[in-house]
Amino acid sequence: xxxxxxxxxxxxxxxxxxxxxxxxxxxxxxxxxxxxxxxxxxxxxxxxxxxxxxxxxxxxxxxxxxxxxxxxxxxxxxxxxxxxxxxxxxxxxxxxxxxxxxxxxxxxxxxxxxxxxxxxxxxxxxxxxxxxxxxxxxxxxxxxxxxxxxxxxxxxxxxxxxxxxxxxxxxxxxxxxxxxxxxxxxxxxxxxx
Amino acid sequence: xxxxxxxxxxxxxxxxxxxxxxxxxxxxxxxxxxxxxxxxxxxxxxxxxxxxxxxxxxxxxxxxxxxxxxxxxxxxxxxxxxxxxxxxxxxxxxxxxxxxxxxxxxxxxxxxxxxxxxxxxxxxxxxxxxxxxxxxxxxxxxxxxxxxxxxxxxxxxxxxxxxxxxxxxxxxxxxxxxxxxxxxxxxxxxxxx
DNA sequence: TTCATTTCTTCACTTAAGTGAACGAGGTTT
DNA sequence: AAACCTCGTTCACTTAAGTGAAGAAATGAA
Numbered sequence: 154x155x156x157x158x159x160x161x162x163x164x165x166x167x168x169x170x171x172x173x174x175x176x177x178x179x180x181x182x183x184x185x186x187x188x189x190x191x192x193x194x195x196x197x198x199x200x201x202x203x204x205x206x207x208x209x210x211x212x213x214x215x216x217x218x219x220x221x222x223x224x225x226x227x228x229x230x231x232x233x234x235x236x237x238x239x240x241x242x243x244x245x246x247x248x249x250x251x252x253x254x255x256x257x258x259x260x261x262x263x264x265x266x267x268x269x270x271x272x273x274x275x276x277x278x279x280x281x282x283x284x285x286x287x288x289x290x291x292x293x294x295x296x297x298x299x300x301x302x303x304x305x306x307x308x309x310x311x312x313x314x315x316x317x318x319x320x321x322x323x324x325x326x327x328x329x330x331x332x333x334x335x336x337x338x339x340x341x342x343x344x345x346x
Numbered sequence: 347x348x349x350x351x352x353x354x355x356x357x358x359x360x361x362x363x364x365x366x367x368x369x370x371x372x373x374x375x376x377x378x379x380x381x382x383x384x385x386x387x388x389x390x391x392x393x394x395x396x397x398x399x400x401x402x403x404x405x406x407x408x409x410x411x412x413x414x415x416x417x418x419x420x421x422x423x424x425x426x427x428x429x430x431x432x433x434x435x436x437x438x439x440x441x442x443x444x445x446x447x448x449x450x451x452x453x454x455x456x457x458x459x460x461x462x463x464x465x466x467x468x469x470x471x472x473x474x475x476x477x478x479x480x481x482x483x484x485x486x487x488x489x490x491x492x493x494x495x496x497x498x499x500x501x502x503x504x505x506x507x508x509x510x511x512x513x514x515x516x517x518x519x520x521x522x523x524x525x526x527x528x529x530x531x532x533x534x535x536x537x538x539x
Numbered sequence: 540t541t542c543a544t545t546t547c548t549t550c551a552c553t554t555a556a557g558t559g560a561a562c563g564a565g566g567t568t569t
Numbered sequence: 570a571a572a573c574c575t576c577g578t579t580c581a582c583t584t585a586a587g588t589g590a591a592g593a594a595a596t597g598a599a
Contacts, residue, residue: 213489220489234478244485277466280473284480285427291484292437295520296406296413298587299556319577327488332556334578339555491557492586512547525586527548532585 154182154253157205161228165275172269179265181255185248192233192246199258201232207252208316212324213244221324224249224313230279249317299328300336347375347446350398354421358468365462372458374448378441385426385439392451394425400445401509405517406437414517417442417506423472442510492521493529 155177162168168176182205185191192198194214202209204225211223211231222244225231235242236259248254265272294302303326307314314322323333348370355361361369375398378384385391387407395402397418404416404424415437418424428435429452441447458465487495496519500507507515516526 213485215489220485222485222488232474232478234481237474237478243482273466273470277470277473280470280477281425281430284473284477285425285430287477287480287484288427289436291480291487292406292415294484295415295487295518296408318575320575325488329557330577331558331579335556338578511545513545522587523547524549524588528586531548 154205157228158203158255161203161230162275165278166271175265175268179257179261181257181261183254183256185252185254187248187251190245190247191254192242192244194243194245195241197235197239197241198233199236199260201230201236201257201259201262202246203230203255203257204228205253205255207248207250207254209246209252209254210249210317210321211244211246212321219321219324221321224310224317224325226310226312230283249321294327299326299332300340302326303333303336304340347398350421351396351448354396354423355468358471359464368458368461372450372454374450374454376447376449378445378447380441380444383438383440384447385428385435385437387436387438388434390428390432390434391426392429392453394423394429394450394452394455395439396423396448396450397421398446398448400441400443400447402439402445402447403442403510403514404437404439405514412514412517414514417503417510417518419503419505423476442514487520492519492525493533495519496526496529497533 158176159168159173185207191202191209192200202225204227206227209225209231210221211225211233212219212221214220223231233242233244233246262272262276266276293305297305306322306326317325319333320330323330326333328336351369352361352366378400384395384402385393395418397420399420402418402424403414404418404426405412405414407413416424424439426435426437426439455465455469459469486498490498499515499519510518512526513523516523519526521529
């Protein structure tokens, strides 16, 4: 399972055996059962997450309603905004499947950086890459209709449609579950003709 | 005008006079007239931009229609996704006002980093901060209606509503110009009662 | 100034999303 | 087994956004 992490890191910097050992000795691998909440609204946190297996969902509770805004699956990293801004979290994180998650906090990161300066470089590259990726996702969301967003998701992350409950998928697409049902029926109708 | 830049940098790292001179000597300050296109679809680029004065708009042309996805104003930095992914640009950048823009390319950045390692640190902090900010913007967009988005913009960036043409604002809000007109009329109607 | 273009608004009509209610299928609990 | 709950779908109705057209206002160029 550690190999998943090292494969990921290898995309940015190459690690020596020593460095790999240093990471493993940090004891940062954790298992969680489906449903476990990793971060709550109002909570302060210094944790970043990296999904080795499973799926983390980010969601807000607005007017008593859950609004899902992101899913993080295998080989995806996330640092909640509250960690950067050092303010209480505005959203929740939970595991929607049994998951194996790597958790690092900013102190550990600082320690790694002092020992192995190339970690800083990796973080910079990663942040810049994620920024560009997210920018593109945001632009695609803005410039398309719910139906186009669904078809787009079907292309880009077909696994999500299988593993995620429909009502969570709906709010991820910016619509209500009923509208997602209707939209899917509409697409099916079109494809028949 | 250079002070705007140094004030910005001071939020992340402190610079010596030498370092400031090194930046100034790079000759990176440029003036552009309203309407000038800085980046075109299909073009390759290594440039990052920092707005000292004026406003840069990012937009796609889809089905012959302009879809505006971002406005960058004073003290805002942007690196187009195509610079990170090293692929041809998918969007356009233009100045919607007479502007003074700082343009740096990745070679210059590399040179600065080798001379002053703290630039790397600044870039990392900046990228992480922008990533968190953009995440929040994206989440707000997803979880709100066009009307809420407009009211939100009115709170957070009231200047945009003044300085940006309505049809560009509309597509920034994810709707058509006609819908923005209607929506504004609706809000005005409500506030009267 | 005049002419042309762009921009914004309004209107009537179409399409699709929001809402509240109801129902059935699957799981879980007692 | 019965009662319960969650989830997805469907329906009827409401609300708001998309569309195409038209006209007024503002802007820019000749």
